[in-house]
Amino acid sequence: MxxxxxxxxxxxxxxxxxxxxxxxxxxxxxxxxxxxAAQGAEIAFTYQGENLERRVRPLVESIxxxxxxxxxxxxxxxxxxxxxxIKEKWGKIDFLVHSIAFAGKEELMGSMVANTSREGFRxxxxxxxxxxxxxxxxxxxxxxxxxxxxxxxxxxxxxxxPSYNVMGVAKAALEASTRYAARDLGTKGIRxxxxxxxxxxxxxxxxxxxxxxxxxTGRDWSLLKEDTSMEGVAGCAxxxxxxxxxxxxxxxxHVDAGFHIVxxxxxxxxxxx
Ligand code: NAD
Numbered sequence: 001m002x003x004x005x006x007x008x009x010x011x012x013x014x015x016x017x018x019x020x021x022x023x024x025x026x027x028x029x030x031x032x033x034x035x036x037a038a039q040g041a042e043i044a045f046t047y048q049g050e051n052l053e054r055r056v057r058p059l060v061e062s063i064x065x066x067x068x069x070x071x072x073x074x075x076x077x078x079x080x081x082x083x084x085x086i087k088e089k090w091g092k093i094d095f096l097v098h099s100i101a102f103a104g105k106e107e108l109m110g111s112m113v114a115n116t117s118r119e120g121f122r123x124x125x126x127x128x129x130x131x132x133x134x135x136x137x138x139x140x141x142x143x144x145x146x147x148x149x150x151x152x153x154x155x156x157x158x159x160x161x162p163s164y165n166v167m168g169v170a171k172a173a174l175e176a177s178t179r180y181a182a183r184d185l186g187t188k189g190i191r192x193x194x195x196x197x198x199x200x201x202x203x204x205x206x207x208x209x210x211x212x213x214x215x216x217t218g219r220d221w222s223l224l225k226e227d228t229s230m231e232g233v234a235g236c237a238x239x240x241x242x243x244x245x246x247x248x249x250x251x252x253x254h255v256d257a258g259f260h261i262v263x264x265x266x267x268x269x270x271x272x273x
Contacts, residue, residue: 017241019032020135021100029097036238037063044089048072067089069086103170124166148190153194153252163208191240198227223261236253
């Protein structure tokens with residue numbers, strides 16, 4: 001039973017693609033996958049190692065899919081094998097969802113200047129940024145008829161956010177990578193975009209010191225005075241990956257109830273009254 005409800009239809013009928021980054025039933029990748037499936041997409045899921053398989057398999061089966069492939073984005077052999085299996089199964093794909101990031105707990109607290117080690121920086125950039133470039137290359141090689149690729153980012157790429165630290169640096173690089181990939185792949189008919197989602201309750205958020213505060217501030221300062229919804233994020237993914245997102249590429253679309261445009265929240269002398 002899904003925690004969310006997604007509109008059904010045919011927008012993705014006949015389209016096949018890869019969703020990377022489902023860890024559990026709160027993962028953003030899982031919300032996006034359900035929305036794409038509800039619109040007729042056929043999906044191959046990659047997951048990070050055997051430990052996650054037990055948690056992810058029932059989810060995948062609950063939407064009538066069965067293609068699950070282990071893929072560690074830091075391991076070239078694992079990535080070769082994963083994309084090899086996808087090519088063998090389908091020959092070509094139409095879309096790819098990259099919903100993967102990681103930084104160590106020690107990096108996601110306190111001072112960015114004090115707490116970012118060389119190894120921590122390298123790991124965050126490798127898993128959260130290089131993996132996207134690598135996936136875009138691998139996916140584009142099996143998109144002979146064009147396609148669409150998305151990744152997930154956050155406001156911490158553009159503005160400073162407490163504890164987000166090296167992940168903000170990585171997201172800035174991810175957004176730049178989105179634009180360069182869009183440039184490189186445009187002539188192949190492949191669109192590349194990023195969704196900048198507001199803070200959402202997932203495993204990744206739990207790894208950030210004060211993650212709950214990012215959610216409550218995101219809600220309280222937002223224009224809509226609400227949490228970012230999985231339905232909104234997944235709907236945006238559907239829009240960017242389906243034919244209705246035609247002509248849109250190299251874009252970072254904010255889905256955060258308007259939080260990103262607020263410079264100063266409501267003021268007590270009635271500035272917005
Ligand atoms: P999540 O923890 O459910 O997903 C993160 C995924 O990254 C997991 O599936 C994990 O297995 C995968 N991953 C980490 N290292 C990997 C590796 N070496 N190889 C393969 N996979 C690996 O959390 P989420 O919040 O759904 O995160 C998904 C994306 O959304 C991330 O890019 C995150 O930065 C982004 N995002 C999250 C929020 C939020 O508030 N939760 C907001 C904006 C953007």
